[in-house]
Amino acid sequence: MITRFQATATLILLLLASACLAQDAWPDSLRFGLAKAKEIAAAPTVIAAVEEQNRLNHQLDPAEIQALDERWRAQYGKSNADLITLMMETPLSDFLRTLHLREKGVITEIIVMDNQGLNAGQSAITTDLWQGDEPKWVKTFLAGPGAYYASPVRHDDSTGVWQIQVSYTISNDAGNAIGAVTVGVALSEFGE
Template identity: 45%
Template structure:
């Protein structure tokens, strides 16, 4: 297992840039391993019936949301997340999302990964949270690469984010995102993001 010093060296010295519609700025030396992980374990989760059906169901509810409604929900979520971070209980919007069967499924996957996955976020066709393994700071992910470079990029897209250092937990992570595809229509209906601790690869 790599030392903390080695991880910092990797994060600081071996970041490279790629081009193309699915390339992140500052991709890392773990791109190959993360790509292989995405095309095996992660895609299985994205194709699972519980994930696909949860996205389908939410799309039926949120598809007609006006932008103002999305902004309102995102603001409400942010306030609840901030209160939770200060030691309060989860607010109603976060609690409802965390209580869904798909969120339980994602939490179980994270727990069973033995530290490989640091978070899992499932998003609908509007970029809103469908299921989460733990509380996120935002409810709407539609302005971020995790959604824009997967949902908008097509059924075969893959986005590997830059390495990010978390000094509080002494981990170096990368977000790996892929689309959720409806097996019946072959259309992209959502997106799925995994936070991956690269030392655990």
């Protein structure tokens, strides 16, 4: 008969083996995504845009952020989408779109978020404006400078591909966390 300790130890070993296999299944895509996220986070254009949005939006309270996100979601997929259009026409979104297109399908999306989890720029239209309750922001920005997060493999509805998302904290020249960046990486481009 198996003891409770043996069952627990077996479960832990299975979970550890599963985690190792999952990491082995996408190391190239993870390395690529983290390198790109760090590169984007260090770009002066990105840092300046995030600092500016933080300055402009510092007085938004949670209810106002929620209202903006609800407005964004209501406009998603509609032709009359002034809030989405405004975001997609910013210099930061143009910069991110250029980076996205340069990678020819390897990068599925790039999202830059401010210190409240609101998108500050993006390479493609997202389903929501606020990422502040998602691990891509929580596990990077709130963790501080140098923090990164890699999502589980998933099918992304907004991009239509199997991907991982690799996120990294954006820091200013003083070394303070000011936002986060997420890079979606298509696994098919790595044969994964």
